[in-house]
Amino acid sequence: MQIRDYIIRRLMVLPLLVVGVSIIVFALTRIGGSPIGIYLSHEMSQEEVAELEERFHLDDPVPVQYFYWASGVLRGDLGWSGVAAAPVTDVFLPKLAATMELAVSSAIVAVVLGIALGTFAGARRNRLPDHLTRVFSISGAAMPLFWFAILLLIVFWVYLGWFPIGRSDPDLWARIDHPTNLYTVDSLIAGDFGAFRDAVWHLTLPAVTLGYGATAIIARMMRSSLVEELQEDYVDAARAKGLPERLVLRRHARRNALIPTVTVIGLSFGFLLQGSVVAEIIFQWPGLGRWMADSVLRGDQATIMAYVLFTSVLFLVVNLAVDVAYAYLDRRVVLGE
Amino acid sequence: MNRSPRRGRWGAFLGIFLALAMIAAACSDGEGDDSTTTAGTPGTTAGTPDTTAGSSDTTAPPTTQAPSGGEVNNPGVFVHAADDEPTTLDPAQVEPGEGGETMILQVYERLLEIGTSGPEPVPSLATEVPTVENGLISADGLTYTFPIRQGVTFHDGSPLTADDVLFSWERVMTMDLPDGAASVLSDVVDSMQVVDDSTFEVTLQEPNAAFLNAVVPAMVSSIVSREAVEANGGVVAGEPNEFMSGSMVGTGPYSFVAWNRNENLQFEVYDGYWGTPANLDLRVEIGANPDIRVLGLRAGDYDTIETDPSFIGDIEGAEGVTIFAEGLTVEPIHIGFNLRIPVDQLPADDNIPADFFLDPRVRQAFNYAFDYDAFLRGALGGFGDFNPHYIPIGIFGYDPAAPVYNQQDLAKAEELFRAAGLWDTGFSVSVVTEEANLFETAALVLKDSIDDLGNPNMTVTVAAVAEAVFDEAHATDPVPYAMWVKNADPFADPHAYVDSYTHPDGEWGEIHGFRQGYVDPDGIADLIDRAKVELDPVARAALYAELQPLLYDDPLWIIAAQEGVVSARRDWVQGFVSNPLWPRPSLKFALMDKG
Numbered sequence: 001m002q003i004r005d006y007i008i009r010r011l012m013v014l015p016l017l018v019v020g021v022s023i024i025v026f027a028l029t030r031i032g033g034s035p036i037g038i039y040l041s042h043e044m045s046q047e048e049v050a051e052l053e054e055r056f057h058l059d060d061p062v063p064v065q066y067f068y069w070a071s072g073v074l075r076g077d078l079g080w081s082g083v084a085a086a087p088v089t090d091v092f093l094p095k096l097a098a099t100m101e102l103a104v105s106s107a108i109v110a111v112v113l114g115i116a117l118g119t120f121a122g123a124r125r126n127r128l129p130d131h132l133t134r135v136f137s138i139s140g141a142a143m144p145l146f147w148f149a150i151l152l153l154i155v156f157w158v159y160l161g162w163f164p165i166g167r168s169d170p171d172l173w174a175r176i177d178h179p180t181n182l183y184t185v186d187s188l189i190a191g192d193f194g195a196f197r198d199a200v201w202h203l204t205l206p207a208v209t210l211g212y213g214a215t216a217i218i219a220r221m222m223r224s225s226l227v228e229e230l231q232e233d234y235v236d237a238a239r240a241k242g243l244p245e246r247l248v249l250r251r252h253a254r255r256n257a258l259i260p261t262v263t264v265i266g267l268s269f270g271f272l273l274q275g276s277v278v279a280e281i282i283f284q285w286p287g288l289g290r291w292m293a294d295s296v297l298r299g300d301q302a303t304i305m306a307y308v309l310f311t312s313v314l315f316l317v318v319n320l321a322v323d324v325a326y327a328y329l330d331r332r333v334v335l336g337e
Numbered sequence: 338m339n340r341s342p343r344r345g346r347w348g349a350f351l352g353i354f355l356a357l358a359m360i361a362a363a364c365s366d367g368e369g370d371d372s373t374t375t376a377g378t379p380g381t382t383a384g385t386p387d388t389t390a391g392s393s394d395t396t397a398p399p400t401t402q403a404p405s406g407g408e409v410n411n412p413g414v415f416v417h418a419a420d421d422e423p424t425t426l427d428p429a430q431v432e433p434g435e436g437g438e439t440m441i442l443q444v445y446e447r448l449l450e451i452g453t454s455g456p457e458p459v460p461s462l463a464t465e466v467p468t469v470e471n472g473l474i475s476a477d478g479l480t481y482t483f484p485i486r487q488g489v490t491f492h493d494g495s496p497l498t499a500d501d502v503l504f505s506w507e508r509v510m511t512m513d514l515p516d517g518a519a520s521v522l523s524d525v526v527d528s529m530q531v532v533d534d535s536t537f538e539v540t541l542q543e544p545n546a547a548f549l550n551a552v553v554p555a556m557v558s559s560i561v562s563r564e565a566v567e568a569n570g571g572v573v574a575g576e577p578n579e580f581m582s583g584s585m586v587g588t589g590p591y592s593f594v595a596w597n598r599n600e601n602l603q604f605e606v607y608d609g610y611w612g613t614p615a616n617l618d619l620r621v622e623i624g625a626n627p628d629i630r631v632l633g634l635r636a637g638d639y640d641t642i643e644t645d646p647s648f649i650g651d652i653e654g655a656e657g658v659t660i661f662a663e664g665l666t667v668e669p670i671h672i673g674f675n676l677r678i679p680v681d682q683l684p685a686d687d688n689i690p691a692d693f694f695l696d697p698r699v700r701q702a703f704n705y706a707f708d709y710d711a712f713l714r715g716a717l718g719g720f721g722d723f724n725p726h727y728i729p730i731g732i733f734g735y736d737p738a739a740p741v742y743n744q745q746d747l748a749k750a751e752e753l754f755r756a757a758g759l760w761d762t763g764f765s766v767s768v769v770t771e772e773a774n775l776f777e778t779a780a781l782v783l784k785d786s787i788d789d790l791g792n793p794n795m796t797v798t799v800a801a802v803a804e805a806v807f808d809e810a811h812a813t814d815p816v817p818y819a820m821w822v823k824n825a826d827p828f829a830d831p832h833a834y835v836d837s838y839t840h841p842d843g844e845w846g847e848i849h850g851f852r853q854g855y856v857d858p859d860g861i862a863d864l865i866d867r868a869k870v871e872l873d874p875v876a877r878a879a880l881y882a883e884l885q886p887l888l889y890d891d892p893l894w895i896i897a898a899q900e901g902v903v904s905a906r907r908d909w910v911q912g913f914v915s916n917p918l919w920p921r922p923s924l925k926f927a928l929m930d931k932g
Contacts, residue, residue, distance in 0.1 A: 037805030039516070044812040048515030051575070082805075084598040085424045086583060091598045153629075158636040165633070170603055170620060174595075284625055286600035294422075294599065294624065299805030 003324055010320050014313070021312040022073075025305060026066050034058055035301035038082030056080065069305065078309075079302030083294045088306045091291070096310070097181030098167060099287035102210065102279065103272045105184075105203050109211030110218055110272070111265060115258070117215065118222020122257070123249055125227050133219065140216030145275050149209045149282040156205060163205045165284045172198045206283040210275050214268040221264045225257035232256075259329050266322035270315065409909045409931045410637040415617040417926060418630040418639040422599060422623045427581035428559035429509045430517045433826040434668065438556045438920035440602055443619065443927065444492075445559035445587035448483050448502065448537075449549060451918045453928070456733060456829050458550050462486050462497065462560055462588065463537075466549065469872075478544035478872050479527075483537045489611045491562035492585075492592035499537040503529055504563040508572045516577075518557040525552055544870040546877055547830035550733075554829065556920060562586040590615040590927035599624060615927035616912075634658055634905055640931060641906040641913075643922040645775065646718035652905050659910075662720055664902045666917050667729045668824040670779055671838070672707075672768065672895040674700050675819050677850035682817040684767045686798060689819055693764070695854050700892050702753035708745040708786045713898050716778040720901030726888035727825075727838050729899050731917060733874070734831035734881035740889040742896065747790055754795070763794020768820040769810055772801035776822040779897045783820075814848050824900075829918045831881055832869045839888055840865045849893070856891050907931075 029035070039052050053059040056079075057068045072079060078088035121133035156163045167173075168183055176190040184203070187195035229235060230253050238248045277289035284290075288307060295303035410416075421436030428445060431437040449458035449466060458466055463483040467473030473482045489497040506522055506529060513519045527542045541548060552558060561581070566572065569580035585593035590612065591604035604619040625633065631651045633639040635658065644652075652658055674694040683689070694700055713721050723743035728735045754760045770780040777799065784797040800818065802810070810817055828834055836843045841851045841858035843865075852858045861884065868880040902917050904924070911930040915923045 034809070035805075037803075037807075037809035040805070040808040040812045044515060046812070046814045049812045051515040081598075082424070083422065085422065086598055095599070153632065157638075158632050161636065164638065165629070166622075167600070170601065281626060282629065284600075284622070284629065286597060290624075291599050297803060299803050 003327060007320065007324065014316055017316055018309065018313055022070065022305070022309055023066065025308045026069065027062070029301045029304060030062050030065070035299065038298055038300045073309070078306040081295070081300055081303045083298055083300040083303060084291065088302050092288075092306055092310075094181045095286060095288045095291050098285060099273070099276055099280070099289055101182045101184060102203065102206055102276055102285055102287060103269065105207040106210035106214065106272045107265075107269060109207050110214035110268060113211070113215045114218025115222050115261065117219040118261070119226060119249070119254055121219065122223040122226030122230065130223075133223070137216040137219045140212040141220075143213070145209065145213055145278050146282065148212065149206075149279055152205050152209055153282060164202055165205070167202050167286055169198050206279040206285050209283075210272055210279050213275060214271055217268060217271075218261060218264055222257060222261045225260050226253055229253040229257045259326070262325055262329060263322060266318060266325075269318055273311070273314075409907075411640075412931065413617060414620050415926050415929060415931065416620050416622060416638065416640050417924070418622045418625050418633055418642040419922070420624070420643045423602075425516070425577070425582045426585050426593070426596065427578060428505075428557050428561060429512045429519070430514050430577050430582060431556055432516060432518050433556070433828070434921070439922065440585070440621070441556045441559055442920050442925065443591045443604060444585045444589045444593055445556075445561065446589045447554050447558050447560060449553045451550070451554050451829055451916060453914050453916060456550055456731070456918055458554050462489060462502070480538060480540045481548065482532070483539070485535045485537055486611065487535055489588050490609050491565065491588050492607055493562050493565050495562055495564040497560065497588055498534045499531040500534070501563050502537045502560055503531050504566075505560045506558065508561070508566065509557055511572050511574050512577070513575065514577055518555070521552055521555050521557050544872055546869060546872055547832040551828050551830035551833055560588065591619055616930040619926045634907065637907060640910050641904060641922070641924065644903060644905055646720040646901060646903050647716065649718055649720070649903060649905075657908050658905055659908050660903070660905050661913065661915060662901055662903045664915070664917050665722055665730050665899045666902055666921075666923070667731055667827045669724055669727070669729055669899045670775060670822070670824045670897040672779060672783060672897060673821050673823070673845070673849065674703070674893055675816050675821075675849050676854040677815040677848070678819045679815045679817055683819060684798065684800060686765050687767050687819065688765045693766070693819060696757050697854070697856060697891050698753045698757040699759065700854075702750045702757065704742045704892050704895050705746045705753065706750035706786045706790060707742070707895050707897065708782055708789065709743050709898065710745065711785070712779055712782045716775055716782070717898055717900055720903050721898040722901070724896060724899045725885050726892055726896060727834055727894065728831045728881060728885065729825075729834065732829070732831050732834070734868070734878055736882045736885050739882065739885035742889070742892070745786060745789070751790060754790075759795070760792065761794070763792065765796045765798065766819050767798040767800045768822060769800040769802060769807060769818040770822040771804050771807045775900070776824070777801045780822045782897070783895070816848065827918065827920070832865070835865050835881075835884065836869070839893060851893055854891075854893065857887070861887055
């Protein structure tokens, strides 16, 4: 099957999967009880509670509530977030952008360092650089994210004062337009290098924290794949025909070693999104993860539903992208069979 | 082969990106911003691009030399780290004790305000505090006249008139939102009128001793810009105004700039303020974990933080940090007895009958059993005090001579449980609380206290639940638990406390069925009702002094403690003043400066 046909087929199935996921999640959230609690204060009378239930259609049967919610989603209305005290749709996109900016930055750190370290170690198997890289990699995987984050926070924010927390200097943020809500991109569009530096400066600690954990996994996978590839006959053949070791590595072995590594990178994106919850809370990053954590703790079901819907779609799309990337890298893979 | 160059370009791009990040980091070691305005310069307008503190092309933490020779972080802007995100910024929608009140206090003003010290109201948008002597309160105590200050403008430029005052109060009562506090006004006000542009008159339903210090300065009584409201959705009965929920147009020293959800609220100095202007712009960082707030204070990025006594140990001795621990909040932490227990809705392990708390000896026994010292010295770190039933220390009517439960007396508790016939039969009862805060600790102390009695037949189970779950249970009538822990809402007048929390027909009196539990419900109701309309302070204080021993003998709550006011700030903060009668964290940032 052609890649294009495969993508179209998967995209056609996507809405059905999303609807199925949304029904399951909606039902599960309602099993935990009515979502009215987030809109209540402890001083409300029964009549006032009833008024609010009517305002949010929570006095209707659950299937009817789902209908209201689903039809609202189709109109772009994801409900009212009790935690953010605003419509979910008003808050969601800026927070999504913040999380994506952090996740992508972390992924860049993880991929660049992971592949570089993995290649470096794999090409020097069982020598000192390989051992040192292993120590570095395993440390990243072994250290709990929250602990590493707090460590960096205390050292680089509290004691050294080199890096801030939060997402931006509010004054610098305010002086540029935000067409994408991605601070780095917006600052470049605005041609404001000061704002760009501010964006990168604020990104550094959370991106390094998140990226380091994923770096370890990618580096280990890259190293072991490369070690295997370097033992293959085609590598011997390349060496035999006189190619320099640098080219053997770069043009032959590394490309093939990237195939399993790409799969790990795709999975790592999920790790980065999940890890962003911890990083966002600790570094005061105003993204979806922190909002979601507050929402779960306080029972803000409108926000939870929006988040689950989003992550479902995202994982389905990322999954698709990984499959396509896999086929692109390895022509032997036949999609759809 | 032909894809290699593209990979090379990507590699180069990524390399440049990382290099930029490292260069930015290397450059960010605190180089000063030459264009910064020295902290403390009045009228500084940080937040206005290119002219303000911290707004030039620097990514280093902006610092400036303070007059004293030290450095301050974030010059030109006062940064406070708050606990809660507001649920609304609309005075018509906010409820007492909610995070939005803190913001409303900074931006809106009222006819009268609670001053920097004490509970007495002081003039604000009204130029005088009405009294019978100055002729602004009628002889029958029903009509109050407020001379409205001239030359005041809202942040949208519109002038303040008596019509705005009428509009603001009518708006609250017309909207009458379930999530607001309209009843603060509607329960008291009979009619209102604009006498002329500078005179506003209110007639009450009955004389009310709490009107001037509890109703007029309440956040719900804030004066909003009629022009701004009418241009943005107007007033609809029963419907919140989305513009006003997320924005503010008041007359105060700060004007609203932005509310970045889950991140911060930003305010700037209002240049057209009629009174003493604020010194610095204001940013309120929202929702940081308490530990992060403490670290932020130590890092110098926050000038003040909201905290509770349990975090003081993390701050004590930190360089550049001052701890403020004076006075008491006016929100006693209480454990409620439900006298209308819905037995069929109780947790499965509870085995108490519906009339469990009707016997005053049982309620007294719980009061004697509670380990007050453990709660005060442990959870509150010693920052707090005990107050009698039920007027907090610092509020008019508090009687230091009134009897108070403040010592665990297990022998007395056992004696009372035996007398009530519960010692041999025992009981199992659950107490519901929000999880992971002081309330849960109070519940755990109660559980330990009952365990201290050494009777295995008597057990207390702590049901710690999420805030939303607690609020839902708390708003249910009857409450589906026999006991619960919370704190009182803050008020400036004793009537609000005794009416809400002790009156047999008051708010909680009805929900919990106090009338069927009190030995003399009519006597208690009579004292409370008489004190409400008694305008002579001496006679009124005498009524409260008579009431408090009755409430001690016939307790409807365990008052665990009155929490101390505790906050922490950087040493460079000047003009720090706190009044527990202001909404938490009891600070007016416009009064403060840095340097």
